[in-house]
Amino acid sequence: MAKEIKKNVQGEAQDIKLVDVIDLKFLQEFQDDFAKGMGLASVTVDVDGNPVTNPSYYTRFCDQYTHSTECGDKRCAESHRKGGEEAARLGKPVVYECHAGLIDFAAPILLDGKLIGTILGGQVLTDLPDENKYRRIAREIGVDEEGYVDAVKEVRKLSKDSIEAAANVLFIVANSMSRIAYQHRKLKGIAGILNDGIAQISATMEELA
Numbered sequence: 001m002a003k004e005i006k007k008n009v010q011g012e013a014q015d016i017k018l019v020d021v022i023d024l025k026f027l028q029e030f031q032d033d034f035a036k037g038m039g040l041a042s043v044t045v046d047v048d049g050n051p052v053t054n055p056s057y058y059t060r061f062c063d064q065y066t067h068s069t070e071c072g073d074k075r076c077a078e079s080h081r082k083g084g085e086e087a088a089r090l091g092k093p094v095v096y097e098c099h100a101g102l103i104d105f106a107a108p109i110l111l112d113g114k115l116i117g118t119i120l121g122g123q124v125l126t127d128l129p130d131e132n133k134y135r136r137i138a139r140e141i142g143v144d145e146e147g148y149v150d151a152v153k154e155v156r157k158l159s160k161d162s163i164e165a166a167a168n169v170l171f172i173v174a175n176s177m178s179r180i181a182y183q184h185r186k187l188k189g190i191a192g193i194l195n196d197g198i199a200q201i202s203a204t205m206e207e208l209a
Contacts, residue, residue: 018046018109018117021181022174024053030173032056035121038166039156042121044109044174049081052117059102059123061151065143066100072141075099084108084118093167095160098122100137101129102155105167109174111182119170124158 027044035042035057044053055063066072079098083106087094093107104122108115129152138148 016111016114016116016182018044018052018178021111021116021178022109023177023181027174027177028053028056031119031170034166034170039124039158040121040163040166041123042119042170044117044119045080045084046117047115049077049084056121059151059155061102061148061155062100062123065138065148065151066141069142072100072143075141079104080106080120083120087118088115093164093171095122095163095167100141101133101152103158103160103163105163107167107171107174109178111178116178117174119167119174121167121170122163124156124163125152126158126160126163128157129153129155 031042031044031053034040039057041056041058041062043051043055045051062076067076076099079100083094083096083098083104086096087106087108088110091108091110091113093105095103095105098104102123103126104120107119107121109117109119129149131149134149134152135145138145
């Protein structure tokens with residue numbers, strides 16, 4: 001019986017998905033409130049990079065310009081992928097500069113050491129923007145230079161320490177939520193296995209009697 005329980009629990013851990021252990025409605029509300037309060041954009045994706053929440057507090061610079069062209073959108077996806085992979089490798093949030101020159105973060109959601117999702121966010125700056133840099137990026141991705149420069153001037157400035165602290169809060173909350181939900185799920189599974197075992201023992205005893 002003990003071996004059967006262990007086998008079932010370990011098998012479930014390998015197959016678990018983000019949506020199985022996190023209440024997405026609660027996560028969306030928390031993400032929205034956190035992003036608005038901190039002035040940081042964020043979105044949660046599954047292990048394949050597919051969004052499981054709607055974007056929260058995206059900047060005009062990203063939403064209306066960077067993501068408006070195929071080139072910009074592809075560069076964003078690649079930037080997010082690299083950030084997520086690095087966070088998963090380290091097992092903790094990472095802060096990095098995205099392809100468009102903004103500061104982003106990736107906070108991994110882990111379960112028994114396995115990556116099941118990532119919270120991506122940021123879209124802020126730590127210093128005043130260099131206009132020439134953003135004009136160059138605008139030409140590369142095919143958006144209006146003047147509009148791009150005006151939009152980047154609207155981007156919020158935060159210290160790197162503040163960005164790291166915000167990423168850590170999301171990391172702690174999301175991982176705590178998934179871990180608690182997973183433990184509850186495991187207990188229910190173990191209870192079901194035990195009940196089945198007890199039922200089999202009772203049936204065997206009746207036959208023997």
